[in-house]
Amino acid sequence: MRTTLDIPDAVFKQAKLKAVHEGVPFKDIVTRALERDLATPANDADTRRSRAGRLFAALDQSRNTQPVGRLNRDEIYDRPVLR
16 A cells, blocks of 8 residues: 655654665565554553553643532533543
């Protein structure tokens, strides 16, 4: 499949040099890197920390900073459910 990627210059240069040194096409280097990354379990400590960081950042962004005020029982249950 053909696709277009924006690869940082430094990463592209490293990958291109690696392909030249190994005598393989650039696409083989990219394919191997993607396969290796996809085969890595997503439950390692760094990945969990990264996911937790993104979750907390999203929670901070969605935090309600305006007071809602006092709600009665009917108003509480009529509020939309966030998922």
